[in-house]
Amino acid sequence: GAGVSQTPSNKVTEKGKYVELRCDPISGHTALYWYRQSLGQGPEFLIYFQGTGAADDSGLPNDRFFAVRPEGSVSTLKIQRTERGDSAVYLCASSFLSGAQETQYFGPGTRLLVL
Amino acid sequence: SQELEQSPQSLIVQEGKNLTINCTSSKTLYGLYWYKQKYGEGLIFLMMLQKGGEEKSHEKITAKLDEKKQQSSLHITASQPSHAGIYLCGGYKGGSNYKLTFGKGTLLTVNP
Numbered sequence A: 001g002a003g004v005s006q007t008p009s010n011k012v013t014e015k016g017k018y019v020e021l022r023c024d025p026i027s028g029h030t031a032l033y034w035y036r037q038s039l040g041q042g043p044e045f046l047i048y049f050q051g052t053g054a055a056d057d058s059g060l061p062n063d064r065f066f067a068v069r070p071e072g073s074v075s076t077l078k079i080q081r082t083e084r085g086d087s088a089v090y091l092c093a094s095s096f097l098s099g100a101q102e103t104q105y106f107g108p109g110t111r112l113l114v115l
Numbered sequence B: 001s002q003e004l005e006q007s008p009q010s011l012i013v014q015e016g017k018n019l020t021i022n023c024t025s026s027k028t029l030y031g032l033y034w035y036k037q038k039y040g041e042g043l044i045f046l047m048m049l050q051k052g053g054e055e056k057s058h059e060k061i062t063a064k065l066d067e068k069k070q071q072s073s074l075h076i077t078a079s080q081p082s083h084a085g086i087y088l089c090g091g092y093k094g095g096s097n098y099k100l101t102f103g104k105g106t107l108l109t110v111n112p
Helices: none
Strands: A005-007 A010-013 A019-024 A031-037 A044-050 A053-056 A065-068 A075-079 A088-095 A110-114 B004-007 B010-014 B019-025 B029-037 B043-049 B055-058 B061-065 B071-076 B085-093 B106-111
Touching: A005 A088, A010 A019, A019 A088, A019 A110, A031 A075, A044 A065, A044 A075, A075 A088, B004 B085, B010 B019, B019 B029, B019 B085, B019 B106, B029 B061, B029 B071, B043 B055, B043 B061, B071 B085
Parallel strands: A010 A110, B010 B106
Antiparallel strands: A005 A019, A019 A075, A031 A044, A031 A088, A044 A053, A065 A075, A088 A110, B004 B019, B019 B071, B029 B043, B029 B085, B055 B061, B061 B071, B085 B106
């Protein structure tokens, strides 16, 4: 079946602009995660959804970052007033349930460049 | 900050050679995952280990988790150019069964 998809694959924006990144999880997966990966680093947790609600948003760096998952499927990560430091690869993952036994399947990522 | 240490940071091997990548945590892990990453393809799941002393193999790749569940190794036998990429270990620590913590990755190059 189809894997996790993310759009756009690349996004170039100017400092101060607003961006939205979209994630389509694997069909039937209830848990959805966003991670951010800077150059030369491993992915870092941002936020976790179980169904429609954000169960843990402790990884969001500040209040410019916000994510939604209104119908428990597609999720959108929103970044306001982008800064050059926001440049990174934003990865989305999903799993059937949450838990240490549940494998998180990752999408290809959105490469965000803030000029 | 990265809480899983991977070594080496990068590795260049000749095709056909064996190699090992290590992943170490200062805390007990409740689930250790190995992923491979290539540009434009995100993270590809390789294997998951949960129990101390567990070992799993798939094709030419073997992963082990030590008894204390703080150290894992990934071994590739008779490497091929298709094995090239970045190998990432990720684990769950106590208190969270959904937040994966990753190492910085090991960049593997396999020369034909």
